[in-house]
Amino acid sequence: MPEAEATFTIKAPLDRVWSFLVDPRRLGSCFPDVQEVRVLDEKTAEWVLKVKLGFIRKTIKMKSTVTDFVPQKRVTFQGVAEEAELSGTMNLESGPGEVKIHYKILMEGRGPLAPLMNDLIRRRISKQSQEFIEILQKKLEV
Amino acid sequence: MSEGHADIIVIGAGHNGLIVAGYLLKAGFSVLVVEKNPWIGGATSCREVNGFKLDWASTNHIDIQPNPLLVDDELQLKAKYGLKYIIPEVQMAGPYPDGTSMIIYRDVEKTVKQVAKLSKKDAQAYRRFAQWGIQCLETILPGMYNPPPTLGAIVSELEQSPDGQELLRAMMMSFGDIVDEWFEDDRVKALLLHYASELLLPPWENGTGSVLFIMIPIMHVYGMGCPVGGSGALAEALGRCVEAYGGKILTNSPVEKVIVENGEARGVILENGRRLRAEKAVVACLHPKPLFLNMVGEEHLEPGFVRRVKRVKQSAFSGINTTYMLNEAPRFKVEEVNEGANWEISWSLEDMMELFQDVVFRRVPPEKPCPNVVCWSKLDPSRAPPGKHSLYAISYAPYNLRDGGPSQWKEIKEEVADSVLESIREHTTNMGSGNILGRLITTPVDVEEVISSNNLLHGDLTGVRATLEQTFMFRPLISLGNYRTPVGKLYLTGECTHPGAGVAGGGRATAQVILQDFGIKFDDVLRKS
Ligand SMILES: Cc1cc2nc3c(=O)[nH]c(=O)nc-3n(C[C@H](O)[C@H](O)[C@H](O)COP(=O)(O)OP(=O)(O)OC[C@H]3O[C@@H](n4cnc5c(N)ncnc54)[C@H](O)[C@@H]3O)c2cc1C
Numbered sequence: 321m322p323e324a325e326a327t328f329t330i331k332a333p334l335d336r337v338w339s340f341l342v343d344p345r346r347l348g349s350c351f352p353d354v355q356e357v358r359v360l361d362e363k364t365a366e367w368v369l370k371v372k373l374g375f376i377r378k379t380i381k382m383k384s385t386v387t388d389f390v391p392q393k394r395v396t397f398q399g400v401a402e403e404a405e406l407s408g409t410m411n412l413e414s415g416p417g418e419v420k421i422h423y424k425i426l427m428e429g430r431g432p433l434a435p436l437m438n439d440l441i442r443r444r445i446s447k448q449s450q451e452f453i454e455i456l457q458k459k460l461e462v
Numbered sequence: 463m464s465e466g467h468a469d470i471i472v473i474g475a476g477h478n479g480l481i482v483a484g485y486l487l488k489a490g491f492s493v494l495v496v497e498k499n500p501w502i503g504g505a506t507s508c509r510e511v512n513g514f515k516l517d518w519a520s521t522n523h524i525d526i527q528p529n530p531l532l533v534d535d536e537l538q539l540k541a542k543y544g545l546k547y548i549i550p551e552v553q554m555a556g557p558y559p560d561g562t563s564m565i566i567y568r569d570v571e572k573t574v575k576q577v578a579k580l581s582k583k584d585a586q587a588y589r590r591f592a593q594w595g596i597q598c599l600e601t602i603l604p605g606m607y608n609p610p611p612t613l614g615a616i617v618s619e620l621e622q623s624p625d626g627q628e629l630l631r632a633m634m635m636s637f638g639d640i641v642d643e644w645f646e647d648d649r650v651k652a653l654l655l656h657y658a659s660e661l662l663l664p665p666w667e668n669g670t671g672s673v674l675f676i677m678i679p680i681m682h683v684y685g686m687g688c689p690v691g692g693s694g695a696l697a698e699a700l701g702r703c704v705e706a707y708g709g710k711i712l713t714n715s716p717v718e719k720v721i722v723e724n725g726e727a728r729g730v731i732l733e734n735g736r737r738l739r740a741e742k743a744v745v746a747c748l749h750p751k752p753l754f755l756n757m758v759g760e761e762h763l764e765p766g767f768v769r770r771v772k773r774v775k776q777s778a779f780s781g782i783n784t785t786y787m788l789n790e791a792p793r794f795k796v797e798e799v800n801e802g803a804n805w806e807i808s809w810s811l812e813d814m815m816e817l818f819q820d821v822v823f824r825r826v827p828p829e830k831p832c833p834n835v836v837c838w839s840k841l842d843p844s845r846a847p848p849g850k851h852s853l854y855a856i857s858y859a860p861y862n863l864r865d866g867g868p869s870q871w872k873e874i875k876e877e878v879a880d881s882v883l884e885s886i887r888e889h890t891t892n893m894g895s896g897n898i899l900g901r902l903i904t905t906p907v908d909v910e911e912v913i914s915s916n917n918l919l920h921g922d923l924t925g926v927r928a929t930l931e932q933t934f935m936f937r938p939l940i941s942l943g944n945y946r947t948p949v950g951k952l953y954l955t956g957e958c959t960h961p962g963a964g965v966a967g968g969g970r971a972t973a974q975v976i977l978q979d980f981g982i983k984f985d986d987v988l989r990k991s
Contacts, residue, residue: 322985361974374601375626376619432615436976442530442985445605 324449329420332460334414337421338392339458341410344384348457350375351448355379356369367399373440378403404429404437425449468494468710470976471730471740471755472747473717476917478502478956479747480700480711481969482976483682484537487707489977489987494738495704496730498716498915503697504747506965509902515692518904519837519923521545521854521915522675523696525966528599528683529607531906532967536988537703539702545699548841549685552802556653556838556891559809563796564653566678568685581647591644591674592682597684598629609944609971610934611959633930635670636686636795638665640674643851652808654678656832661860661928661963662777664818669930686804687886688779688838692845696965697832720744720757726950730757743976747956747969749925750774752916757849758949768946770939775932780861780906780921786853787846787899791837793892796952803840807832807889824860826874827881833857835886852900857861857882861906861920868920871905917956922962925956937962945972946979 330337340346342367348357356368360383369380382401388397392414396406410426427445429437474478475497483493488864501507505519527549530536539545554566565576566926570592578585586631601620614938632640639660641651643704655665658673681684689695703712705779717729727744732738754763754771763771796798808814813830820828836854837847846852860880863870887893902948904913918925926938935943938958945953957963974984 321983323989373604374599375623375629376596376601378619378624433611433619435971436604436611437605438985439530439608 321424322445323424324407324445325424326422326449326453328453328457329418329419330414330421330457330460332462333417336394337419337460338412339413340456342386342389342395346459350452350459353418353448371440373436380404381400382406392416399403403429403431403433404441464738467739467741468492469740469742470494470745471496471743472746473730473753474498474504474698474915474917474957475502475701475702475711475713476747477506477697477965477967478562478969478972479504480697480704481531481537481967482745482953482955482973483709484700484703484707485776485970487704487709488537488978488990489980489982491709491733493709494740495709495711496715496732496738497711497713499647499696499912500714503694503713504703505909506693506697507913508692508694512787514787514850514852515845516787516852516902517693517695517836518783518785518839520693521838521966522691522834523687523689523857523965524680524965525606525961527680527687527966528603529970531607531970532558533926534988536970537700539696539699539703543699543702543706545695546690547687548838549687550803550841552804553681554653554657554798554804555802555804556649556656556806556808557794557796557799558649558652558887560649561796563651563799564649565799565802566653566681567897568682570682573682578649580649581645582633582798584645584650585648587644587646588650591679594625594628596683597625597680598632598672599679601626601629602672603748604675606961607936607967607970610937610976612935613636616934617709619679622670625802629672629675629703631671632675634664634669635671636668637661637670637673638667640671641665648906648949649808652811652814653806655811655814656806656808656834659818660834662779662781662858662922662924663929664778664822665815667778667904667929669853669933670928671933673928688803688841690842693939693965697802698944717757719759720753720949720952722758722762722949722952725762727952729783742980743951743953745953745955745972747785748954749956749958750942750954751919751921752835753954754947758952760777761986765947767941770941773984774930774938775927776920776922777924777927779858780909781856781923782856782859782875782878782882782906783856783904784882784901785904786855786901788837788851788853789849789897789899790892791840792835792853792886792890793849796889800867803837804912805835805889807835807885821858821860824857825860826859826863827878828858831857831882831885833882833885855882855886857885859906861910861922868907868910871907875903875905878905887940923986925958931961945975 348354384399406427410423413420469491513798729739833855861947909921
């Protein structure tokens with residue numbers, strides 16, 4: 321499975337960071353490919369992503385579920401769509417005036433285009449992860 | 463691993479066989495590569511003569527440049543095993559008999575300026591052609607070095623956008639029609655047709671139209687590569703990688719039979735009678751005909767499958783390659799093209815069409831051969847003794863000669879090579895006998911018998927014909943498109959499988975399928991050092 325892993329800090333109070341990360345709509349705004357996030361209930365949400373692979377444009381509807389969480393410490397999640405699935409964990413550690421986040425995400429293509437999806441994910445996952453960190457920092461650091 | 467025994471045996475040390483071996487070794491399997499010849503590399507090997515490294519088979523490493531094998535250096539061929547490419551700014555130059563020329567640079571706009579010298583309208587067209595081609599490439603590339611999606615999935619995705627529909631249309635057309643639709647100047651057309659016909663099909667062959675939207679944009683985005691040290695440098699780096707991972711390569715070891723027990727491949731028997739046991743799988747970098755009809759044997763196969771193997775189609779023609787040892791690099795009469803090291807020699811468009819007629823109808827020597835002439839030693843001095851040069855000149859030729867069949871090649875090879883040389887002489891000023899220290903001729907029969915026996919049958923440099931009905935999931939034939947075969951634990955790799963002909967490194971996709979069958983995630987292997 322293609323994966324991305326990163327550790328970074330956000331200069332903001334823990335409760336603000338935590339409430340942002342567990343709000344799918346606000347979290348979704350950190351990923352440029354995400355068009356819409358519909359919250360279904362406390363633990364599940366539906367994400368609409370638009371991806372472009374040359375002339376192929378795909379709208380991916382992914383259902384995400386929070387599988388485990390320890391408030392302000394850790395959240396584990398998974399996502400399933402027809403074209404891909406993912407799983408990940410985010411660990412938070414509070415420090416003076418900042419929060420250290422370590423996250424790991426694994427994503428894999430599914431269905432008839434799986435090899436192509438994997439290629440796309442492999443090529444983009446690190447860049448998207450970097451973009452996510454930058455946007456998150458911009459949104460949360462005042 | 464003991465010498466006669468490994469998890470996986472790979473038949474054929476062509477670059478694809480070695481690539482499969484590399485990834486499987488990285489995954490932790492023990493691998494034994496068994497090669498018929500005393501050298502490795504198959505159609506990427508070189509011959510060394512008096513200090514000259516002669517690319518007697520392939521020379522232009524194009525399709526492998528976008529492969530993550532190189533882009534991400536997945537097997538550390540560049541970082542650890544000495545593989546180096548020079549990507550020249552002048553990718554291809556076409557000197558024309560009327561004294562004009564056209565150069566394809568890596569840079570699109572510089573190329574547009576070149577085309578503008580011949581036709582302003584074509585210059586605009588070339589810009590659109592290259593830009594659209596780059597988008598096509600973005601669409602096609604993710605499918606190239608990975609197992610192919612089904613044709614149905616490709617069609618259903620592409621038909622959803624107007625550009626996708628255009629690409630589908632191009633895939634069904636001939637590259638000649640595509641060139642005619644886009645360009646008006648015969649010289650521009652001649653250069654593009656010349657390049658695209660390296661598929662070994664004439665411009666009127668349907669199901670080939672997308673080739674230009676791969677080959678041209680690769681030159682602009684990634685660039686055609688000159689392997690430093692000769693074409694064989696790729697296989698040498700792969701060989702070092704295989705051995706560093708603990709793999710073994712047995713040269714001088716032609717396989718005669720694949721051992722099949724209870725419907726599964728269990729090893730191979732060499733021509734000398736030696737049996738080599740494969741605990742987990744056998745991978746063949748071979749053409750499906752000799753593999754299934756001779757080495758596996760029809761008794762292990764369904765009659766329907768045997769029929770499909772027998773009907774596999776070869777390309778329309780082959781090529782004769784002459785490599786020269788020179789005192790100095792060729793000097794072209796059209797001064798401007800001397801900036802390059804890779805030339806497509808074209809006469810008039812009519813002459814080129816006649817050449818295609820000649821080779822399709824198996825007549826030689828053609829009146830006006832149009833060789834691809836390459837002098838990489840201009841960029842890579844390690845290919846020749848100090849101050850000297852090696853030259854590559856490949857020109858289309860039939861395998862099965864109309865007069866006398868393939869065996870006639872022995873009689874006429876010097877004459878045909880001379881006619882190609884004559885063509886070069888007419889475009890250059892210094893290719894007289896005083897400049898030539900020696901030459902090595904590779905005929906289509908040499909390719910079949912010596913360089914790539916059991917793979918490039920009939921000297922077909924593309925393995926099997928690269929038309930639509932033999933591409934993607936249908937390459938080389940229905941039911942063999944995902945590298946698995948009807949014999950359990952027997953896999954097919956090499957240029958006869960997707961993504962096909964050329965130095966492309968398609969073995970990466972085969973490795974993915976084998977790993978998947980053993981429950982190993984390809985990405986976990988990539989993460990290993
Ligand atoms: C003259 C010529 C010019 C070419 N020019 C270019 C070019 O410029 N650019 C480009 O991209 N492509 C070019 N090609 C095509 C390209 O070289 C091939 O597509 C590619 O190298 C094929 O690689 P492969 O690993 O699939 O198979 P191969 O290289 O054919 O390897 C197959 C191997 O299997 C071995 N083998 C066969 N039978 C047995 C047996 N019974 N037991 C054990 N081993 C066996 C063979 O000896 C060989 O080493 C050219 C080919 C030729 C012949």
